[in-house]
Amino acid sequence: DTGVSQDPRHKITKRGQNVTFRCDPISEHNRLYWYRQTLGQGPEFLTYFQNEAQLEKSRLLSDRFSAERPKGSFSTLEIQRTEQGDSAMYLCASSLRGVGTSGGQALYNEQFFGPGTRLTVL
Amino acid sequence: KNQVEQSPQSLIILEGKNCTLQCNYTVSPFSNLRWYKQDTGRGPVSLTIMTFSENTKSNGRYTATLDADTKQSSLHITASQLSDSASYICVVSARKFSGGYNKLIFGAGTRLAVHP
Numbered sequence: 001d002t003g004v005s006q007d008p009r010h011k012i013t014k015r016g017q018n019v020t021f022r023c024d025p026i027s028e029h030n031r032l033y034w035y036r037q038t039l040g041q042g043p044e045f046l047t048y049f050q051n052e053a054q055l056e057k058s059r060l061l062s063d064r065f066s067a068e069r070p071k072g073s074f075s076t077l078e079i080q081r082t083e084q085g086d087s088a089m090y091l092c093a094s095s096l097r098g099v100g101t102s103g104g105q106a107l108y109n110e111q112f113f114g115p116g117t118r119l120t121v122l
Numbered sequence: 123k124n125q126v127e128q129s130p131q132s133l134i135i136l137e138g139k140n141c142t143l144q145c146n147y148t149v150s151p152f153s154n155l156r157w158y159k160q161d162t163g164r165g166p167v168s169l170t171i172m173t174f175s176e177n178t179k180s181n182g183r184y185t186a187t188l189d190a191d192t193k194q195s196s197l198h199i200t201a202s203q204l205s206d207s208a209s210y211i212c213v214v215s216a217r218k219f220s221g222g223y224n225k226l227i228f229g230a231g232t233r234l235a236v237h238p
Contacts, residue, residue, distance in 0.1 A: 002165065116163070
């Protein structure tokens with residue numbers, strides 16, 4: 001357990017429905033990231049937040065996708081009018097800004113990943 | 123174009139045997155290279171992180187090497203266990219001078235199956 005939690009772990013929905021996922025990062029982490037991972041591939045970057053500000057969005061994030069982090073703590077990712085191509089694992093990760101140290105070891109902005117939300121669109 | 127390629131795509135070994143996974147990258151400017159282990163249906167968990175000045179790092183039975191000149195890395199697993207069955211993902215971080223976060227470029231992973 002990395003300390004990052006995601007809810008729900010699994011979601012099955014019908015095409016055209018809206019879905020919302022939640023991510024709770026490690027409490028002292030000010031950066032939060034969303035990724036999408038399809039079967040047999042590595043995660044692909046979707047967006048990231050520093051505190052409550054959304055600082056970067058991938059071109060993968062179509063206008064049907066929206067992410068928020070209203071108080072700089074938990075984040076939500078909403079997909080509107082889901083399509084079958086949205087079926088994937090949605091991963092959240094969190095990190096500290098900048099290179100810090102812990103016990104003498106540099107953290108290298110290490111990202112800690114949550115367990116993911118598996119979305120299936122029927 | 124920043125890319126990370128891994129080989130083999132999948133691998134089957136017997137319990138107790140050693141194996142080596144490969145990673146080649148074309149990422150610039152390079153910041154660091156990480157190996158993650160991802161169990162089926164779970165998020166990735168970090169095994170090792172190396173900067174360009176580090177050419178080897180160990181974490182228990184896992185040993186990662188980095189050749190920054192040839193842009194190659196390997197992950198060696200010693201005395202494999204059934205619990206080592208997972209995907210191993212090579213991730214290279216590209217430094218972003220504008221002050222933003224260091225972008226992570228993920229490989230597709232090597233799917234390792236350890237059989238009894």
